[in-house]
Amino acid sequence: PPLTLSLAKTAPSQNARLKMAGLGGAGGWGGLDDDDWGLSEEQYAKLEQDAYRAIAERKASSSAASTAPAISPLPHRALSPAATVSSPLRNEHPASRVSLESRFGKVESLSPSRLSQPNAGNHSQGSWPKISIHLFLHSSGVIAAKFPYNQKLVDAFHKIPKASWNGKERVWMFPPTSLSIAEEVLHAVPGLVVEVQKLDPLVQRAFAAAVAAKDLRGLYDKIPTDVESKLMPFQRDGVRFALQHGGRVLIADEMGLGKTLQAIAVASCLHDAWPVLVISPSSLRLHWASMIQQWLNIPTEDILVVLPQTGGSNKAGFRLVYSNTKGDFHLDGVFNVISYDVVPKIQSTLLDLDFKIIIADESHFLKNGQAKRTIASLPVLQKAQFVVLLSGTPALSRPIELFTQLQALYPTVYNNVNEYGNRYCKGGYFGLYQGASNHEELHNLMKATVMIRRLKKDVLSELPVKRRQQGLSRLK
Secondary structure, eight states, X not given: OOOOOOSSSOOTTOOOBOOOTTOOSTTOOOOXXXXXXXXOHHHHHHHHHXXXXXXXXXXXTGGGTTTSOOOOSSTTOOXXXXXXXXXXXXXXXXXXXXXXXXXXXXXXXXXXXXXXXXXXXXXXXXXXXXXXXXXEXXXXXXXXXXXXXXXXXXXXXXXXXXXXXXXXXXXXXXXXXXXXXXXXXXXXXXXXXXXXXXXXXXXXXXXXXXXHSOOOGGGGGGSOHHHHTTOOHHHHHHHHHHHHTTTEEEEOOOTTXXXXXXXXXXXXXXXXXXXXXXXXXXXXXXXXHHHHHXXXXXXXXXXXXXXXXXXXXXXXXXXXXETTSSSOOOOOSSEEEEEGGGHHHHHHHHHHHTOSEEEETTGGGGOOTTSHHHHHHHHHHHHSSEEEEEOSSOOTTSXXXXXXXXXXXXTTTSOOHHHXXXXXXXXXXXXXXOSOOSHHHXXXXXXHHTEEOOOGGGSGGXXXXXXXXXXXXXXX
């Protein structure tokens, strides 16, 4: 007996589909896999003729379509499981893929593995529940995730390296190093459509750069014993923070907490990269020379200081070079101390000397991106391998003043003032970025990637008794 075939409702055993070029529309072929059909070339031709005839008949009777019951593409045929088993269309020589593609175009079979992946275009995904996960920067410097409770998501977070549950704030937390794995795990949760509200692109770049930085904490033991023994606990933490972040950081402790000593200690850990360049305000050049000599016990003749003109006292016996001297001068000290104002005059010399370690004291002197000293200093800082910025008054309330300092540390991350300004400076018309927005995110981002800042009230118990009393009186 003739086989009744309905392509609109395929038998359960025929679960693959073949895409037939030109035979779409309601009740069309839908894309059956040639290997499951197992038809010969003549049998495919017969099916094709039947399909075209059915379409022609349907068009001819379109006037009666509104009252007639719904019909399948091939109304005179129906396929049952029994017919499928005994079908004469089954044979031992299925049509080859080459013959199918030459007749109907490229055939693309869907493997079970592709169908099982929730984000691979599975048609059943539309019925899955959707859950949104909000990622944000936590004040502790890690990434936090917030979402409505779902056991599948909870199980997924257990697979993320170093992820932990913060019961007090009811968020999951994980370090930036786990971000890429977290996104992969969350997008692969079976039976759920997970929408991850990702971090801002600028934040992602900053984290990527911080993760890529080499952890140098193994060099901490190179600090001279007599220096390390005099460091207070929070100062040791500052040195370790600088080393952990690849030696490119902003130490932003409140004034009086020993930023100078921390920077010198960091430089002592990086002894193999000496000589060192120190850039400071004019009034602090000789102070820096004295501190270097005091803490590292370096001969005074190895400490070179650039002054604007001859004259002045040099009782300590440092090597002095004057920037108003005609002709070139050499910065060949082990430590070389210059002021911000002299950088524009000797920028080419500084770039040629290729200092690998630079300490920039009072780095907020670079807050104006249009100033000559900023324009001249940035290339020098960006070229160095290690850069330690020091500032007791980081302009956290005016984020635009931090941009150039961040540029000095990570030029490939902070490479667009408009992107930064629109995100953190309440970007307005005409590029006026004088406000603040997403303030908490920026602060947390800096703490997680480049900045360490302690206030006196936070470390009061670690200060010597005399300084502790002074700190208490000031707080009162």
